[in-house]
Amino acid sequence: MKIGVFTDTYYPDISGVTVSIENFVSMFRKKGNKVYIFAPKVKGYKDKDTDVYRVTSLKLISSEPEVRLPLLLPYKTLQKMFSLDLDLIHAHGNGPFSLLGYQMARIKNIPYILTFHTIHTKYTHYFFDGKIISPKMVAGGLRVFANLCDGVVVPSEKMKEELTSYGFRGQVKVIPSFINLKKFESLEKGYLHKKLNIPEGSPILISVGRLGKEKNFNFLIKAFKKVxxxxxxxxLVIVGQGPEKNNLKKLTKSLGIEKRVHLTGKLAIKTMPLAYVDADIFVFASDTETQGICVLEAAASGLPLVVVEDPAFKNAVIDGVNGFATLLDEKIFAQKIALLLRDISLRNKLGENSKKIANENFKPEKLALEMLSFYKEIIKKHKTKKRILRRIINKASFINFLKIAERVNKLLGSTRW
Incomplete structure (x- = not known):
């Protein structure tokens, strides 16, 4: 197959969406498919992948990541895009670049699939401080967008239920994102201790994500104070960047734990496995995830997981088996962390189980083949629709021809055609 992937965010921006796209595309290519990626152009960044097409864009909203509007300039870029022979377009991000993919699919008359990665109704505070765009407006827009698609994909049952709550009644395919599990194998410890000057033997709790209100890092810091x-x-080491960084720093200072909490900012994607493996426990308090790639990465790294109870983590965190899923309660959350810090044997046991669960529930080849199978299903349905539409048009044209012919014959004086 020849697949076009349109995304509102891609490297050098690191996010769950970026990681998901890279891993699916890599597996598709291994299976002999040709994949092209269309993403916003980033000043100073050059892709090693020659099949990545960067589109000039204008920043619409300063968020993390930014929302950018494709300008389709210069003309050569547009020409190259539309000259490609594609069987299907798969978009990610639900923004302007996803809409560009939809327009291209309709012009080329090929199927259009969209993955809903994010619960955007939880992110309205990024758009004019939430004063203009309401969650209800966002839900309505996403429902309309979903109805335009030939196929809809989500990474979890939670996101499927979310779309249903918006009023979408179409078919939704649940296919989780996966990671390259091999990147998290056989690594040496010591990276974080050395980078952050943490004394050898001191346990590290790690959390990863965009520093935004929706990720609930303030809860995490307050729970850590109790720990x-x-x-x-x-x-506590928090990896990521975002608008809440200064507020989180102020919080650690007000709690008197600023020397115990490290906000590292963004780390290079190649060093992330080293960061995970040097930690002892993974902690995460976000309840706005649709899957949580960082949770899966931590599990693949052999870490016990302490997260807030959320259906997004259903297949990655099994309470009491490879970690704990708790209520959104600082005291309970802190108690589970303290238990793992105290009981090294339990910590190791749950960490081993994490690796097993990651390898068993998120097999890259299985999930990639499932997506490719869905592509074929949608392509087949689209061809059937085209045939039916062609028959309707042909039939309508024939009927119109007969009517016109009858009128002509009447004008010529014929009593019957």
Whole structure:
């Protein structure tokens, strides 16, 4: 197959969407498919992948990541895009670049699939401070967009239920994103301890994500404050960047734990496996995820997981088996962390189970083949629709021809055609 992937965010921006696209595309190509990626042009960044087409764009909204409007300039870029022979377009991101993919699919008369990665109704505070665009407006827009698609994909049952709550009644295919599990194998510890000057032997709790209100890092920091009262040697490392960074720093200072909490900013994607493997426990308090790629990465790294109870983590976190899924309660959350810090044997056991669960529930080849199978299904349905539409048009044309012929014959004086 020849597949066009349109995305509103891609490298050098690192996100769950970026990781998902890279891994699916890599597997598709291994199976002999040709894949082209269309993404916003980023000043100073050059792709090693020659099949990535960068489109000039204008920043619409300053968020993390930014929302950019494709300008389709210069003309040569547009010409190249539309000259490609594609069987299907798969878009990610639900923004302007996804809409560009939809327009291209309709012009080329090929199927259009859209993956809904994000619960955008939880992110309206990024758009004019939430004063203009309401969650209800966003839900309505996404429902309309979903109805335009030939196929809709989501990474979890949670996101499927979310779309249903918007009023979408079409078919939704649940296919989780996956990671390259091999990147998290056989790595040496020591990266974070050395980088952040953390004393050897001091346990590290790690969390990863965009520093935004929706990720609930303030909850995490407050829970960690309670942990320090039980274990004064532990450190909390939060990897990521975002608008809440200064507020989180102020919070750590007000709680008197600024020396125990490290906000590293963004780390290079190649160093992330080293960061995970040097930690002892993964902690995560976001309840706005649709899957949580970082949770899967932590599991693949062999870490026990402490997260808030959320259906998004259903197949990655099994309570009591490879970690704990708790209520959104700082005291309970802190108690589970303290238990793992205290019981090294339990910590190791749950960490081993994490690896097994990641390898069993998120097999790259299985999930990639499932997506390719869905592509073929949608292409087949689209061809059937085209045949039916052609028959309707042909039949209508024939009927019109007969009517016109009858009128002509009447004008010529014929009593019957």
């Amino acid at each position: 320090t009262k039980i274990n004064s040697n532990a450190y």
